[in-house]
Amino acid sequence: MTDNQMQDKPYFCPNCRSNRVKFNVVTTYSQSFMKDAITGSVTVQEDPLQIAEPEPNIQCRVCGFTGNELRFVKQAEREPRQNTNPGQGL
Numbered sequence: 001m002t003d004n005q006m007q008d009k010p011y012f013c014p015n016c017r018s019n020r021v022k023f024n025v026v027t028t029y030s031q032s033f034m035k036d037a038i039t040g041s042v043t044v045q046e047d048p049l050q051i052a053e054p055e056p057n058i059q060c061r062v063c064g065f066t067g068n069e070l071r072f073v074k075q076a077e078r079e080p081r082q083n084t085n086p087g088q089g090l
């Protein structure tokens with residue numbers, strides 16, 4: 001199994017619309033454990049398994065919004081970064 005395959009494309013946060021640079025990739029893990037029915041203490045704990053997801057979830061580090069990677073890619077395609085006019089950048 002490979003790690004989350006992130007696309008080599010620009011992102012743009014669809015929520016705060018001010019961040020194209022700082023992100024987290026959010027991975028879901030599942031960890032099995034057994035509990036003692038009387039005391040409630042954990043008796044067996046297995047190694048965490050990464051849950052395979054079709055697309056990575058991306059979190060914006062500016063506003064904290066988390067969403068499917070495609071939402072960030074689509075937003076960047078709708079509002080591409082303008083390099084030719086620094087006055088209207090971001």
Ligand SMILES: [Zn+2]
Binds near residue numbers: 019061064065
């Ligand atoms: Zn954001």
